[in-house]
Amino acid sequence: MKFALSGRPLLAITMSAAVLAGCVSSAAVVPTPRTQTATPRPAVLPRPAGSVTVPIGQPVRSTMPRPAGPLDPGFRRPPAGLSERIHFLWRAFPGKTGIAVQRIDGEWALAERGGDLFPQQSVSKFWVALTALDAVDQGRLRLDQQVRIGPEDLTLFYQPLAARVRAQGSVTMTVRSLIETAITQSDNTANDSLLRTIGGPGAVRAYLSKKDLGAIRFGPGERLLQSGIAGMSWQQSYSVGRNFEAARSALSPATRRAAMDNYLANPIDGASPTAIASALARLARGTLLSPESTEYLLDVMSRTKSGPRRLKAGLPPGWKFLHKTGTGQNLGGMTAGYNDIGIATAPDGTRYAIVVMLGTTTSPIPARMALMQAVSSAVAEFHGR
Structure with a gap:
């Protein structure tokens, strides 16, 4: 999500005592x-x-x-x-x-x-990039390696890459381009495609363990993570338009609340x-x-x-x-x-x-x-x- 504010940066925070009481x-x-x-x-x-x-x-x-x-x-x-x-x-x-x-x-x-x-949400893209570059350092991956992305690889929410895939049928990008797009634009499809290329969530978890990075978890990828948070099971049709949002809106408030509470209590x-x-x-x-x-x-x-x-x-x-x-x-x-x-x-x-x-x-x-x-x-x- 992107937001813009006009004027100088806010340099003070004002809150009521009623708000402070809940901190x-x-x-x-x-x-x-x-x-x-x-x-x-x-x-x-x-x-x-x-x-x-x-x-x-x-x-x-x-x-x-x-x-x-x-x-x-x-x-x-x-x-x-x-x-x-x-x-x-x-x-x-x-x-x-x-x-x-x-x-x-x-x-x-x-x-x-x-x-x-x-x-973490999209902060986790940082660990995918680290794992990919470690694979490059180990000679198991090349920055110029080509990766095909088709409609079956599309995800949800912010994915500018999806428009190119739908217009062309599929696109081919290098590992370098996927890292750039995932980090600088926070593109979910680019990140999940990079994740698939490096071996999936298990590869990221192995890297976190190898480097002894401590209390850091890595989830199952954007599609499964976000659908689980909403209380749904992933369907590839959710990657089209606002199908995911429509299906999420059709859920009962109790279902959504239970799924959200479960996620917040123990974030995957x-x-x-x-x-x-x-x-x-x-x-x-x-x-x-x-x-x-x-x-x-x-x-x-x-x-x-x-x-x-x-x-x-x-x-x-x-x-x-x-x-x-x-x-x-x-x-x-x-x-x-x-x-x-x-x-x-x-x-x-x-x-x-x-x-x-x-x-x-x-x-x-x-x-x-x-x-x-x-x-x-x-x-x-x-x-x-």
């Missing part, structure tokens, strides 16, 4: 495996009366060159105040929310509900914000893929078109951001998964993995994007302190 208040600060020293747990802020406005402020820009490595004061521990800011943003937002921030070129990480499993594609942030850091450090494949995937992610008003919009000029978004189905005004994960690079080259996952939320889309912008803006604001 989860547990928090955790998670050290990376490279350090045994945990950042102190931020104090729980008192709930103010009336409304709450969270100011973000302007990023601090140092005019002095930053020391490299352990001499950098921000290398071993988060900047003073960042944990408290992230905690306040997390606590103020309604619904199940997970946030993780990790300094890639450093030794610290912090998180709120960082170990919980959240629905669930992943923890901390595990995702760690994987992003490992990719950026070059420990998941070959140097060539690492550079290629980071470049592809820098051209992602979805979610321009999510995390990316909270960063000031001079920062770079590469990412992957994910958005789930809606039921009764509630969205099952509204996510953005990515790598932010400061003008001085310091890199941060940032993950925001909304497992269940009824907040309007502008408020969801405002939260994400506030998180990335906070990382930029406290950078260099």
Whole structure:
């Protein structure tokens, strides 16, 4: 799904005390495996009366060159105040929310509900691309390998590729083109075709296990995942037009609610914000893929078109951001998964993995994007302190 807002990025979140009363208040600060020293747990802020406005402020820009490595004061521990800011943003937002921030070129990480499993939705396309490129590195796949896509391979929801397939009968694309289309356009047919080419969900799960990526699940593919969330069994006719939406609308509310509740209670594609942030850091450090494949995937992610008003919009000029978004189905005004994960690079080259996952939320889309912008803006604001 794509959304656009006019004007400058939202740099504050305002919510009533009635909304705050329904929020989860547990928090955790998670050290990376490279350090045994945990950042102190931020104090729980008192709930103010009336409304709450969270100011973000302007990023601090140092005019002095930053020391490299352990001499950098921000290398071993988060900047003073960042944990408290992230905690306040997390606590103020309604619904199940997970946030993780990790300094890639450093030794610290912090998180709120960082170990919980959240629905990934299209964030899972990131693992398909990693698995494909690992196969390339191992010599089992070529980027120029041709893949045929016919009507029997079409999926549902966002799939611009489907129009070409229907117009031409079938199309042939390279593995490279499938990766590009799946990541930059979040095309479901391109992703499922790439998934089929690399050996299916089992191949992705094997890669996640081989690299010991932690609390990350991979689902059965877009068609089975989305039909299961809706309480249906997949039929290929659902890939045509709005047949899926029509069949879903014909279900009883009880059937849909039961299927959605089952998915949210134990998401088959669930992943923890901390595990995702760690994987992003490992990719950026070059420990998941070959140097060539690492550079290629980071470049592809820098051209992602979805979610321009999510995390990316909270960063000031001079920062770079590469990412992957994910958005789930809606039921009764509630969205099952509204996510953005990515790598932010400061003008001085310091890199941060940032993950925001909304497992269940009824907040309007502008408020969801405002939260994400506030998180990335906070990382930029406290950078260099």
